[in-house]
Amino acid sequence: MSDESSIYDTNITGREMNFLYVSEGIDLTPQVIDDIKGIVGEKFTMIEYFPLVKLAFLWSTERLTDEELGKLNRLYGFYEVR
């Protein structure tokens, strides 16, 4: 019964992964993740980690301020990619 089914969204949004920051050679411990979340606050979307190459991708909903990014760079080596 087709009326029981509705296709209403055909777009991959990616809407919350708007800005990307990268850190290379990082040891991403739970404590480090908590620190990063604390700095990024409500803008935090996710932090991906590839432990074999120690690469971290930090995604945010909005661009981080110079102060926030400066702190992340100083402590954990993050820089803006896009």
Next chain:
Amino acid sequence: MAGEVNYTVTSKLINIEDWSEVNVESWIQQTAKKNIVRPIAVNPQYLMIYTSSEIIVFNRYGHKVLEMNVEYTVNSAKINNNGDILVRSGSTIYIYNISGELLYQNTFSTSVSDIAIGTGYAWVSLANDPRTIYIIDLSDFTVSSISVDVDANQYYPLECSEIGNVAVMGNGKDNAAGSFYFLYADGTVNKIDLGVNGYVKRLYIRPDGIIALITAIDRTAPATRAWAVRSDGVKAGLGSFCANLPYIYECAVISNANADRIVITGGCDQNLYKRELNIDTMSVVKSETISPPGGRDSLFSVDLTPDGKYIVVAGGTKVTVIDWETNEVKKEIEKAISYSIYRVIVAEVEQA
């Protein structure tokens, strides 16, 4: 430590030609078995057992191929048919290969609600942000997201097909109109209303992603109802069962060449409900109720062998293997722990 209990855990290989049994490697655990899962696959290659801190994987020859302890608390874990393991712990997911190497982890803004993993894609739903479902392409670990128009602050169970390009999600908890979603890795969302004032409790998906099996609580009746749903939205009602179940309904779904076989545990009435489905017409072509051995309220776990020939049900103090066609009890195995989850795969015998 004082008060710790050691459990001896033994998997069994059962020869379906003479119904003899062989114990596979036993091991000692200090926590009771938490769960056992197999990949959603036509030809499942692995069985995985996990506790809150340990993950153990067997291959289809009965060999233990991975035994791994983790330092975090495992909330749940799933495995795909390549042996990639997806673990949920708080707001973080971890992906390991079959060697136990951590390949990828991702920490989200809020607790992860549920996870699913196919050979191509993994899926993640979040507890406090269910409108965004994340998809991880396992070929390069790129992440995308799908926006789904659902109520917030609900529980959204997830399962995905063998490849993982199709996932199913239901809405959960109270105060929800029962609905259910087919989600596709290309971003398509197909919402299906169940027509009940209730919520999806358990869901299953066939490896090809075309058929899903749902149990949902209908709060108006009240009852637990079950449907098979085709990906185009056509439903087949499978029955209405008692509402106040002591345990969550266990179901199993299998596909053979001509029909789909589904088995549902009774809960209140300790029956097994067999349904055979014609997926072209979405009609139930065979419906049968059987009463396997086991005590009241104890039909906790049920599974079908991947070829659909046998039902495996844990009831009372026994695990029972039942022939689908004849309902004949082929095998009974004494078990030590009540209310355990059981999963089966078809094993191959290694040539000497």
